[in-house]
Amino acid sequence: MLDNLPSPYYGKFGGMFVPEILVPALEQLETCFLGAINDDAFNDEFYAMLKTYAGRETPLTLCQNISPNPKVKIYLKREDLLHGGAHKTNQVIGQCLLAKRMGKQRLIAETGAGQHGVAMAIVGARMGLDVTIYMGAKDVERQQQNVFRMRLMGARVIAVDSGSGTLKDAINEAMRDWSASYEHTHYVLGTAAGPHPFPLIVKHFQTVIGREAKQQVLAVEGRLPDALYACVGGGSNAIGLFADFIDEPDVSLIGVEPAGKGLDISGQHGATLGTGSNGILHGAITKIMQNDDGQISKSHSISAGLDYPGVGPEHAFLQDSGRVTYTSVTDQEALDAFHLLSRHEGIIPALESAHAVAQALKDAQQRPDGSILLVNLSGRGDKDLAQVMKHSEKEAH
Amino acid sequence: MATINTGNKNRYDKLFNDLTERNEVAFIPFITLGFPNKDQCLKLIRQMVKAGADALELGFPYSDPIADGPIIQKANIMALNAGISRDDCFDILATIRAEFPNLPIGLLLYANLVYGTGLDETYERAKNVGVDSILIADAPLREISTFKDAATRHTIQQVLILPPDANHEKRQAIANLSEGYLYLLSRSGITGTETRAGIPTRDLIKELTTLNSAPLVLGFGIKTPTDVAAARSAGVAGVISGSAVIEQILLQLEKGNDINVSKFIQAMKRAAKRPNRMAR
Ligand SMILES: Cc1ncc(COP(=O)(O)O)c(C=O)c1O
Numbered sequence: 001m002l003d004n005l006p007s008p009y010y011g012k013f014g015g016m017f018v019p020e021i022l023v024p025a026l027e028q029l030e031t032c033f034l035g036a037i038n039d040d041a042f043n044d045e046f047y048a049m050l051k052t053y054a055g056r057e058t059p060l061t062l063c064q065n066i067s068p069n070p071k072v073k074i075y076l077k078r079e080d081l082l083h084g085g086a087h088k089t090n091q092v093i094g095q096c097l098l099a100k101r102m103g104k105q106r107l108i109a110e111t112g113a114g115q116h117g118v119a120m121a122i123v124g125a126r127m128g129l130d131v132t133i134y135m136g137a138k139d140v141e142r143q144q145q146n147v148f149r150m151r152l153m154g155a156r157v158i159a160v161d162s163g164s165g166t167l168k169d170a171i172n173e174a175m176r177d178w179s180a181s182y183e184h185t186h187y188v189l190g191t192a193a194g195p196h197p198f199p200l201i202v203k204h205f206q207t208v209i210g211r212e213a214k215q216q217v218l219a220v221e222g223r224l225p226d227a228l229y230a231c232v233g234g235g236s237n238a239i240g241l242f243a244d245f246i247d248e249p250d251v252s253l254i255g256v257e258p259a260g261k262g263l264d265i266s267g268q269h270g271a272t273l274g275t276g277s278n279g280i281l282h283g284a285i286t287k288i289m290q291n292d293d294g295q296i297s298k299s300h301s302i303s304a305g306l307d308y309p310g311v312g313p314e315h316a317f318l319q320d321s322g323r324v325t326y327t328s329v330t331d332q333e334a335l336d337a338f339h340l341l342s343r344h345e346g347i348i349p350a351l352e353s354a355h356a357v358a359q360a361l362k363d364a365q366q367r368p369d370g371s372i373l374l375v376n377l378s379g380r381g382d383k384d385l386a387q388v389m390k391h392s393e394k395e396a397h
Numbered sequence: 398m399a400t401i402n403t404g405n406k407n408r409y410d411k412l413f414n415d416l417t418e419r420n421e422v423a424f425i426p427f428i429t430l431g432f433p434n435k436d437q438c439l440k441l442i443r444q445m446v447k448a449g450a451d452a453l454e455l456g457f458p459y460s461d462p463i464a465d466g467p468i469i470q471k472a473n474i475m476a477l478n479a480g481i482s483r484d485d486c487f488d489i490l491a492t493i494r495a496e497f498p499n500l501p502i503g504l505l506l507y508a509n510l511v512y513g514t515g516l517d518e519t520y521e522r523a524k525n526v527g528v529d530s531i532l533i534a535d536a537p538l539r540e541i542s543t544f545k546d547a548a549t550r551h552t553i554q555q556v557l558i559l560p561p562d563a564n565h566e567k568r569q570a571i572a573n574l575s576e577g578y579l580y581l582l583s584r585s586g587i588t589g590t591e592t593r594a595g596i597p598t599r600d601l602i603k604e605l606t607t608l609n610s611a612p613l614v615l616g617f618g619i620k621t622p623t624d625v626a627a628a629r630s631a632g633v634a635g636v637i638s639g640s641a642v643i644e645q646i647l648l649q650l651e652k653g654n655d656i657n658v659s660k661f662i663q664a665m666k667r668a669a670k671r672p673n674r675m676a677r
Contacts, residue, residue: 280508
């Protein structure tokens with residue numbers, strides 16, 4: 001049995017660096033997960049819920065107006081149309097089913113942009129589970145609509161004041177809760193980061209994005225795309241899109257991090273892979289943003305969902321191996337892409353996803369005629385309207 | 398510097414032997430290095446040792462202390478806001494070691510403070526300032542080899558934490574590995590004074606003793622002399638009290654008083670010395 005356990009490591013990254021008290025809960029989760037994914041009844045329930053409740057499959061949309069070179073095609077994988085408004089719902093359904101399987105009635109989670117929290121509130125309401133969401137105080141402020149959404153659906157939202165008041169601190173607080181409550185509570189980590197087995201589980205349930213996209217693009221183009229684009233916060237939408245293409249050497253994989261106000265200004269971006277170094281944060285060896293003393297740095301991004309000084313360990317590995325290229329775009333470039341996509345395609349993207357769009361637009365200028373680019377439009381931008389409005393007002397003055 | 402290194406090779410052994418002879422258990426206060434600032438921290442440590450602390454457990458302030466509750470989080474933040482660096486921490490340690498050559502000194506760190514800055518560098522510097530043991534709050538048994546190997550290379554004693562609900566296999570492994578002492582977790586959850594300490598069962602203590610464990614030191618939620626006495630009657634070799642100590646200091650700071658923890662430490666140590674009828 002033990003021999004069949006998946007490795008907790010991706011090269012030198014990953015692992016389970018948590019207080020001893022939490023190890024049994026993580027090992028129980030691992031065992032449950034491995035049993036579940038080999039159980040037809042579990043898989044049937046998962047896919048049925050994705051289809052009939054969450055609205056899969058999501059479409060693949062060819063952009064008609066925004067490509068800077070009309071001979072370079074840009075496709076969008078429309079996770080923005082998933083119930084809840086972002087890709088997060090995919091793996092929340094998976095993990096909530098795991099919680100049910102473990103007999104755990106109470107769920108806790110962190111959220112940054114609020115999308116993971118909203119997905120939790122949705123699935124919790126549907127499945128009759130008790131949901132508590134930890135959210136950085138700064139994020140509560142900039143994502144008020146999502147806070148209201150969560151509360152509407154019965155979730156308890158707790159603002160976390162400690163540290164930088166963002167995603168990283170919300171994760172800390174959720175881990176603290178879990179270290180006392182693990183017997184009856186499941187912690188649904190919202191991205192492909194954290195201690196083993198979370199990166200593995202989140203990837204497994206998000207792989208549906210890339211699997212569908214592959215079939216869809218093959219169906220319309222008869223060939224694979226030349227490059228895939230996804231924004232990278234903790235890395236769940238990116239790994240979900242990339243997973244089924246990693247063994248396709250002709251497909252370039254590009255992860256896009258938030259360059260915030262500029263990579264050269266410390267504390268003003270969230271480009272962990274671009275500027276970070278090896279360290280341990282939230283249970284895994286990975287790339288992190290830290291100072292010389294090993295203190296975790298503050299990050300910044302206009303998009304709360306990318307505002308994180310760590311990243312999933314598999315991305316650190318994929319960067320090291322060279323299989324995935326990680327780039328970054330600034331707040332302003334993301335905003336420009338947000339406006340462009342809204343104005344010329346009639347699609348309002350999440351600010352997170354706008355980062356991936358911005359990078360694809362830049363690359364489209366350089367790509368040879370006939371290229372096909374595919375962008376994961378990980379979420380819709382309704383949650384960002386207040387913030388973009390505020391930004392536009394500032395610009396106008 | 399060299400004189401610091403050649404101190405007592407095994408200060409914990411000597412301490413626990415002496416205490417057993419005197420029928421006492423160890424009272425070990427925890428404080429965050431540099432809290433509330435460098436000078437006051439030194440002053441507090443001196444007070445604690447003079448008031449009867451048998452050993453010290455010291456933490457480096459950290460930005461993301463996931464095993465700590467609000468009180469120790471606050472100490473971390475205040476130290477960091479006071480500009481305390483890693484160098485400051487090692488400075489304080491060197492000073493303390495020079496003043497108290499026989500006092501066992503343990504560090505309680507988070508994994509990134511060790512790993513992110515260079516594993517060997519951290520253990521080597523700790524050794525050079527006379528640290529006896531290192532415990533890493535977020536390095537469980539299954540990940541310990543990385544740290545344990547570095548500890549061995551630099552002759553630092555690696556302490557492991559044993560949760561109260563660990564299975565037999567884990568109890569055995571941790572009893573085998575933990576050096577200097579074994580940190581027995583009194584309860585689940587994070588550090589803090591809101592949830593009181595759980596007292597280990599006689600069976601657990603007997604089992605760990607049979608397994609030849611290093612001396613058992615109970616921590617998490619040890620707040621009052623009554624807690625110390627209860628732990629003592631249960632048969633542990635020592636107790637660690639952190640949040641309660643820091644809570645006292647925070648209260649005094651709030652009132653604008655001169656900080657003085659001597660009375661508190663004395664009361665806790667008294668309970669570590671003799672059986673407390675109330676706790677029976
Ligand atoms: C729409 C959207 N995209 C992307 C992200 C970033 O997370 P990840 O990197 O895990 O996909 C978030 C996180 O909140 C999000 O809401």
